[in-house]
Amino acid sequence: MISTDFGPNEKGRDALLAFSLLFQPWRWRRGKELYNLKRRLKSKFFSLDTHISLFLTGRGALYQYLRSLNLAQDDEVLVQAFTCEAVVLPILDLGFTPVYVDITEQDYSIDVTDLKKKCSPKCKVLILQHTFGITPNDRLKILQFATQQKLHVIEDVAHGFDQDVFKNKRFTGAVLMSFGRSKLFSSVFGGAIATRAERVGKIMKEAERQLPNPSTWFLLQLIFYKILVVVIYGLYHIAIGKMLHFLFKQCNLIVPEVTPREKRGKFDTLMLKTYPNVAAIFMLEQLDRFNDVYQRRKAISTIYYYGLEPKQFSTYQYALNRFPYITKHRDEIQAFARKYNIYLGNWYTQVVAPKELDLMDVGYKSGSCPKAEKLSTCTLNLPTHISVTESEGILQIVNKARQLTL
Numbered sequence: 173m174i175s176t177d178f179g180p181n182e183k184g185r186d187a188l189l190a191f192s193l194l195f196q197p198w199r200w201r202r203g204k205e206l207y208n209l210k211r212r213l214k215s216k217f218f219s220l221d222t223h224i225s226l227f228l229t230g231r232g233a234l235y236q237y238l239r240s241l242n243l244a245q246d247d248e249v250l251v252q253a254f255t256c257e258a259v260v261l262p263i264l265d266l267g268f269t270p271v272y273v274d275i276t277e278q279d280y281s282i283d284v285t286d287l288k289k290k291c292s293p294k295c296k297v298l299i300l301q302h303t304f305g306i307t308p309n310d311r312l313k314i315l316q317f318a319t320q321q322k323l324h325v326i327e328d329v330a331h332g333f334d335q336d337v338f339k340n341k342r343f344t345g346a347v348l349m350s351f352g353r354s355k356l357f358s359s360v361f362g363g364a365i366a367t368r369a370e371r372v373g374k375i376m377k378e379a380e381r382q383l384p385n386p387s388t389w390f391l392l393q394l395i396f397y398k399i400l401v402v403v404i405y406g407l408y409h410i411a412i413g414k415m416l417h418f419l420f421k422q423c424n425l426i427v428p429e430v431t432p433r434e435k436r437g438k439f440d441t442l443m444l445k446t447y448p449n450v451a452a453i454f455m456l457e458q459l460d461r462f463n464d465v466y467q468r469r470k471a472i473s474t475i476y477y478y479g480l481e482p483k484q485f486s487t488y489q490y491a492l493n494r495f496p497y498i499t500k501h502r503d504e505i506q507a508f509a510r511k512y513n514i515y516l517g518n519w520y521t522q523v524v525a526p527k528e529l530d531l532m533d534v535g536y537k538s539g540s541c542p543k544a545e546k547l548s549t550c551t552l553n554l555p556t557h558i559s560v561t562e563s564e565g566i567l568q569i570v571n572k573a574r575q576l577t578l
């Protein structure tokens with residue numbers, strides 16, 4: 173079985189580590205790994221004078237950061253359409269207004285012309301998303317515009333990012349990371365804010381200290397996830413894996429990425445908690461092999477770029493979390509691939525995902541971002557965490573499914 177959504181980052185080593193941690197509950201909440209993780213993130217992706225704060229989720233990190241900016245109620249936050257509720261719900265819950273900006277087909281990121289049109293004096297923050305891990309083509313132009321307009325910039329790299337982009341102090345504002353299970357690396361849940369601003373760094377540190385801890389049951393679910401995913405993958409080919417997956421979900425052993433409250437358009441404080449030490453231990457393990465994973469994702473993205481018909485845009489030079497394939501036959505290709513136990517992703521199926529969300533609840537006006545609306549009807553995601561042979565198999569399946577539907 174191959175899946176873009178289900179535990180793409182988990183390996184036998186993660187399951188063994190999780191199993192051993194089941195018997196060391198004193199390491200679950202606090203421990204030296206929290207400190208070590210911050211140090212590793214700084215040295216690997218940023219600079220040593222960067223402040224890193226860790227939270228249970230990326231959306232919790234974003235919530236705390238927005239709160240630290242002391243904005244007035246009704247201030248506006250520029251955010252791209254083709255995003256997810258995790259970005260928009262913190263904005264709304266804090267009483268700010270999201271202003272949706274359209275994107276370009278080339279990089280799934282903010283369109284500068286639309287940004288300039290929609291930016292008003294009420295806009296105080298700009299969230300610049302690196303969708304799928306693609307560095308926005310107009311990143312420098314956008315950052316320059318933000319400086320002119322005195323906007324706080326948050327570069328949202330939850331999906332993934334070019335690992336050299338923030339080195340050598342080349343960022344202002346903040347960088348939002350996610351360590352959620354379907355991202356570039358995973359501690360099942362997790363998020364961080366990196367900033368070089370001293371004052372905000374201190375406020376974020378205080379926020380980290382004051383938040384409540386996740387419950388013991390939640391921590392157990394987090395540890396179990398790492399074990400269950402590997403068991404399910406191992407047994408999928410003999411149908412038992414599928415049954416186990418269903419069973420574990422029914423028994424509430426697998427925590428969903430999006431809660432029912434979030435699907436109803438409300439921020440969920442369940443996601444606003446401290447980052448536990450056990451998750452830091454998982455992340456350090458993931459970072460140990462990050463270079464290999466990164467190179468693999470880059471290589472597979474290149475294979476898709478050259479092998480897909482029709483040709484896609486030049487996004488192949490990045491280590492993409494998922495490769496976006498634009499096709500009007502998305503549903504047919506997904507259904508065809510499922511016959512081979514290949515589960516292709518569909519980030520995103522509407523301008524603010526998931527599809528259960530009522531767009532009126534998140535302040536999106538239909539027709540205001542036509543390119544994002546179009547792309548959300550025809551973007552299929554191909555996995556990049558797999559082997560070369562598997563990616564060639566996927567290419568054959570996708571190209572065959574496309575021919576059958578033509």
Ligand SMILES: Cc1ncc(COP(=O)(O)O)c(C=O)c1O
Pocket residue numbers: 228229230231232255256258259301328330331349350351352361362363
């Ligand atoms: C673009 C984007 N930003 C931020 C987040 C928040 O990450 P998390 O799931 O850790 O809350 C997500 C989550 O999927 C996301 O897709």
